[in-house]
Amino acid sequence: MKILLCLLIICMLVSCRANNNNDSNERYDVVIKYLETPLKDKRPLKNDSLIVVFDGNFNKDTVDVYINGRYFKQMILTTDEIDGTAGSLIAIKYNKIKNIGFRINGGKLIFIEPEKEHYNFRLNYSEDTVTIQFYRLLPASM
Numbered sequence: 001m002k003i004l005l006c007l008l009i010i011c012m013l014v015s016c017r018a019n020n021n022n023d024s025n026e027r028y029d030v031v032i033k034y035l036e037t038p039l040k041d042k043r044p045l046k047n048d049s050l051i052v053v054f055d056g057n058f059n060k061d062t063v064d065v066y067i068n069g070r071y072f073k074q075m076i077l078t079t080d081e082i083d084g085t086a087g088s089l090i091a092i093k094y095n096k097i098k099n100i101g102f103r104i105n106g107g108k109l110i111f112i113e114p115e116k117e118h119y120n121f122r123l124n125y126s127e128d129t130v131t132i133q134f135y136r137l138l139p140a141s142m
């Protein structure tokens with residue numbers, strides 16, 4: 001009986017360790033550049049929806065999107081080698097968005113509470129860092 005219990009404990013430890021190794025590819029640091037929000041940019045916006053542009057190193061990566069704490073949609077993104085973007089998301093009306101969240105490849109939730117002023121943003125993904133940059137109007141190159 002003791003041998004069986006020891007084997008069971010060893011199997012559980014090995015299984016937990018294997019799961020932790022699989023999760024290491026799904027971890028990333030998050031940098032949200034709230035301080036660099038272009039507060040003086042008062043150009044009028046052409047739409048009333050939040051636009052998110054994805055760029056960086058996406059390669060058939062799964063992005064789950066949550067708006068106001070509820071699941072919104074899933075996107076499979078791959079970065080285009082020519083323009084460097086992986087896609088974009090036009091969400092619901094900006095004034096109805098209290099928060100927005102992203103989960104890349106089942107990793108940790110990236111939670112953003114947009115500024116009260118209407119800003120769009122860019123989500124740049126590399127293998128170990130996600131950077132969020134706010135824009136009044138997205139740069140023409142995006």
